[in-house]
Amino acid sequence: MIYIKTLIISGSPRKKGDSMTLINEMIYLNGEVKIIETYYDNISPCLDCRYCWENEGCSIDDEMQEIYKLLDEVDNIILASPLYFSELSGELLSFASRLQTFFVARCIRKEVDFELKEKNGVLILTGGGDGSPDDAIRRANIIFRHINVKPIGKVLSLNTNKKSANQDAQALNRVKELALNLNELNKAN
Numbered sequence: 001m002i003y004i005k006t007l008i009i010s011g012s013p014r015k016k017g018d019s020m021t022l023i024n025e026m027i028y029l030n031g032e033v034k035i036i037e038t039y040y041d042n043i044s045p046c047l048d049c050r051y052c053w054e055n056e057g058c059s060i061d062d063e064m065q066e067i068y069k070l071l072d073e074v075d076n077i078i079l080a081s082p083l084y085f086s087e088l089s090g091e092l093l094s095f096a097s098r099l100q101t102f103f104v105a106r107c108i109r110k111e112v113d114f115e116l117k118e119k120n121g122v123l124i125l126t127g128g129g130d131g132s133p134d135d136a137i138r139r140a141n142i143i144f145r146h147i148n149v150k151p152i153g154k155v156l157s158l159n160t161n162k163k164s165a166n167q168d169a170q171a172l173n174r175v176k177e178l179a180l181n182l183n184e185l186n187k188a189n
């Protein structure tokens with residue numbers, strides 16, 4: 001069995017874009033890494049069918065079923081997104097809608113002890129301009145809370161219209177630093 005330690009969730013449609021450039025700098029991470037590309041993987045949005053109001057899990061039979069298991073197994077979660085209208089990208093939010101089942105377990109089905117494994121998290125945000133990433137950071141923190149992730153740091157590469165992420169030495173170094181931090185934190189556990 002392959003033990004996946006890190007799940008990277010990418011909200012960018014650009015396979016060689018700024019977010020993916022920074023994701024690729026995560027090569028310093030120990031262990032197996034799985035990348036979910038929300039624009040290309042077979043993951044539907046939540047349809048609010050309310051199956052999870054009565055049952056564990058989710059009624060939609062797609063790739064998310066495997067990801068639900070990983071969300072309770074991995075040690076690290078990396079969330080990466082371009083800023084779209086100062087927010088996380090639409091496909092990343094669509095992916096996040098499928099995490100509603102965890103909220104429902106606690107707040108609708110009243111399984112007060114329901115909790116996924118605690119994980120460490122890193123947020124990577126890229127943006128073409130120099131507008132505020134605060135809304136996207138807030139949304140990412142909500143996603144992290146839904147899946148019991150403790151954020152340990154974030155990387156911002158802004159102004160990519162002028163200087164792409166692969167020329168942003170500060171952001172590239174910060175990704176490496178955070179990858180090494182995650183390795184240390186995992187050792188301690």
Ligand SMILES: Cc1cc2nc3c(=O)[nH]c(=O)nc-3n(C[C@H](O)[C@H](O)[C@H](O)COP(=O)(O)O)c2cc1C
Nearest residue numbers: 012017018019082083084085086126127128129160
């Ligand atoms: C639909 C759309 C909306 C965007 N909105 C913003 C924005 O609000 N703020 C910003 O800084 N950049 C914005 N951008 C630019 C991207 O965030 C930027 O090019 C980013 O570096 C792309 O990352 P990627 O290559 O990982 O996809 C937008 C781009 C698109 C296509």
